[in-house]
Amino acid sequence: MKYLSDLLEGLAFTELQGSADVEITAVVFDSRKVVPGSLFVAVKGTVVDGHDYIEKAIKDGAIAVICEELPAHVTGEVDFLMVANSAIALGIVAANFYDNPSAQLKLVGVTGTNGKTTIATLLYKLFRDMGYKCGLLSTVENQINGKVIPSTHTTPDPVALNELLADMVATGCDYCFMEVSSHAVAQHRVGSLKFAGGIFTNLTHDHLDYHKTFDSYRDAKKAFFDNLPKNAFALTNADDKNGNVMLQNTKAHRKSYALKSMGDYRARIIENQFGGLLLHIDNEEVWFRMVGTFNAYNILAVYAAAMLLDQDKAKVLTSLSKLSGAVGRFDYVVAPNKVIGIVDYAHTPDAVQNVLSTVHDIRKGNEKVITVIGCGGDRDKTKRPIMAKVACEWSDKVILTSDNPRSEDPAQIIEEMKEGVDPAFKRHVLSIVDRREAIKTACALAQPGDIILLAGKGHETYQEIKGVKNHFDDMEELLAQFREME
Numbered sequence: 001m002k003y004l005s006d007l008l009e010g011l012a013f014t015e016l017q018g019s020a021d022v023e024i025t026a027v028v029f030d031s032r033k034v035v036p037g038s039l040f041v042a043v044k045g046t047v048v049d050g051h052d053y054i055e056k057a058i059k060d061g062a063i064a065v066i067c068e069e070l071p072a073h074v075t076g077e078v079d080f081l082m083v084a085n086s087a088i089a090l091g092i093v094a095a096n097f098y099d100n101p102s103a104q105l106k107l108v109g110v111t112g113t114n115g116k117t118t119i120a121t122l123l124y125k126l127f128r129d130m131g132y133k134c135g136l137l138s139t140v141e142n143q144i145n146g147k148v149i150p151s152t153h154t155t156p157d158p159v160a161l162n163e164l165l166a167d168m169v170a171t172g173c174d175y176c177f178m179e180v181s182s183h184a185v186a187q188h189r190v191g192s193l194k195f196a197g198g199i200f201t202n203l204t205h206d207h208l209d210y211h212k213t214f215d216s217y218r219d220a221k222k223a224f225f226d227n228l229p230k231n232a233f234a235l236t237n238a239d240d241k242n243g244n245v246m247l248q249n250t251k252a253h254r255k256s257y258a259l260k261s262m263g264d265y266r267a268r269i270i271e272n273q274f275g276g277l278l279l280h281i282d283n284e285e286v287w288f289r290m291v292g293t294f295n296a297y298n299i300l301a302v303y304a305a306a307m308l309l310d311q312d313k314a315k316v317l318t319s320l321s322k323l324s325g326a327v328g329r330f331d332y333v334v335a336p337n338k339v340i341g342i343v344d345y346a347h348t349p350d351a352v353q354n355v356l357s358t359v360h361d362i363r364k365g366n367e368k369v370i371t372v373i374g375c376g377g378d379r380d381k382t383k384r385p386i387m388a389k390v391a392c393e394w395s396d397k398v399i400l401t402s403d404n405p406r407s408e409d410p411a412q413i414i415e416e417m418k419e420g421v422d423p424a425f426k427r428h429v430l431s432i433v434d435r436r437e438a439i440k441t442a443c444a445l446a447q448p449g450d451i452i453l454l455a456g457k458g459h460e461t462y463q464e465i466k467g468v469k470n471h472f473d474d475m476e477e478l479l480a481q482f483r484e485m486e
């Protein structure tokens with residue numbers, strides 16, 4: 001049982017109208033989810049202002065409201081609390097409502113443009129393999145020691161987040177590994193959590209529709225490190241241009257990993273092939289089952305985090321060498337006629353470049369590379385021509401198609417991608433709006449030994465068109481085409 005007064009611990013409010021001595025049944029920030037006895041937190045959003053729904057929330061049973069501005073007309077016996085920032089307040093009351101679960105286990109957050117899911121998932125698998133009970137919060141799915149809970153976001157909202165963490169604590173989890181997206185930092189979804197450590201992967205072009213400038217995107221990531229507590233670790237990628245920037249103002253212990261620069265944890269690639277990576281890591285030579293330079297970074301970050309969490313080096317390397325990465329990340333299959341198909345979640349220019357350069361590094365001869373790629377609708381439009389350009393630079397043939405068009409016209413998205421195609425390469429580019437047809441065409445064009453990359457959708461099992469999510473799975477489509485070849 002929770003009283004409003006219990007939820008106010010650590011919350012700076014300027015005014016309380018009413019009594020804090022009322023029982024609260026739920027913390028809610030969406031009027032559509034209010035149940036009798038709720039505390040409704042009115043948050044200003046990107047589409048609407050939650051303050052416009054206060055009256056509805058009260059009508060549906062909210063008995064207390066946190067807001068930045070008091071509504072003109074207030075009816076009924078309702079408590080009002082004024083705060084400077086409702087989104088920050090939401091994080092605090094949500095954590096209090098669930099007894100601050102993040103402080104009851106070791107929580108590690110991973111941020112950066114690419115690699116978050118891979119690193120969080122590897123850490124989760126590694127620590128479970130070493131015998132710990134663990135939780136995972138990721139783009140692909142959430143897990144509580146093996147129990148899967150579907151994820152709606154890369155980083156859940158503060159209420160869902162604290163509820164999941166509380167379930168992890170109740171299950172006896174020692175650790176939780178989670179992705180921290182830049183949206184989550186900017187919207188204070190993780191503001192009131194107590195982290196044991198933070199990991200930075202890299203920073204490249206993405207989400208400029210939301211953050212507007214690269215600097216504000218970078219600052220959102222940096223804010224995560226600025227807010228880490230003194231006893232946490234802040235682990236950065238010293239090879240990334242912004243790696244050191246992340247740690248500039250942190251109070252946490254500063255640590256770094258690197259393949260090229262100086263760093264506390266170092267590795268060197270000895271071999272990089274379809275079968276895996278041989279790394280010289282912290283003075284040991286170890287084979288890993290993952291592919292590509294970018295995964296050498298991910299593995300090293302995981303290793304370094306495990307060391308910072310006081311794990312045994314030999315045990316960590318042995319376990320890590322057995323693990324595969326997250327689903328939909330460089331998943332590859334070979335057709336009966338020896339065409340190689342790769343499904344990868346590359347949906348930023350840098351990720352497309354990393355995956356394709358890896359394909360180039362590890363292919364045996366001059367096999368052709370055919371890339372099938374689209375760009376998401378209602379997302380950063382400026383990355384569209386760049387992703388197409390990078391795909392063309394690294395492929396022999398490119399099929400521009402749809403990703404998740406969401407509310408946008410898919411043909412128009414493809415037109416915007418085409419702006420990035422070098423005129424000299426145009427004859428090697430096809431545009432096929434229907435992704436299934438695009439994949440089918442790629443398979444028809446491929447000769448034995450050729451490599452087909454299906455980029456952008458990775459693990460996703462749907463395609464969102466005009467607000468409707470239809471079942472769609474790149475790997476399923478690829479395997480169906482490969483079966484036809486038998």
Ligand SMILES: CC(=O)N[C@H]1[C@@H](OP(=O)(O)OP(=O)(O)OC[C@H]2O[C@@H](n3ccc(=O)[nH]c3=O)[C@H](O)[C@@H]2O)O[C@H](CO)[C@@H](O)[C@@H]1O[C@H](C)C(=O)N[C@@H](C)C(=O)N[C@H](CCC(=O)O)C(=O)O
Nearest residue numbers: 029030031043045046047048050053153154155157181183
């Ligand atoms: C752009 C963005 O991040 N939006 C997120 C944001 O919604 P918003 O600010 O648009 O909310 P809004 O619709 O304006 O509503 C404002 C407030 O009014 C409330 N409301 C609204 C309507 C109503 O009838 N009653 C009511 O009370 C809403 O609950 C909300 O509190 O806050 C919501 C609640 O937390 C999120 O669900 C929503 O995520 C949307 C769906 C989304 O697509 N987000 C993506 C971009 C995202 O967050 N992605 C990152 C990963 C990115 C990456 O790593 O690549 C992620 O962490 O998932």
Ligand SMILES: Nc1ncnc2c1ncn2[C@@H]1O[C@H](COP(=O)(O)OP(=O)(O)OP(=O)(O)O)[C@@H](O)[C@H]1O
Nearest residue numbers: 113114115116117118139294329344345346351354
């Ligand atoms: N360390 C890395 N550096 C650069 N690119 C990477 C790295 N790790 C993975 N990638 C590429 O980025 C894609 C997405 O990887 P992953 O899902 O791990 O990233 P993410 O940060 O979780 O992405 P999201 O922002 O969508 O949650 C991969 O499919 C791969 O193409």
Ligand SMILES: N[C@H](CCC[C@H](N)C(=O)O)C(=O)O
Nearest residue numbers: 347375376379403404456457
């Ligand atoms: N977390 C990313 C995922 C993009 C995946 C891609 N398939 C798309 O739909 O654009 C986003 O929401 O921008």
Ligand SMILES: [Mg+2]
Nearest residue numbers: 116117139154
């Ligand atoms: Mg992710």
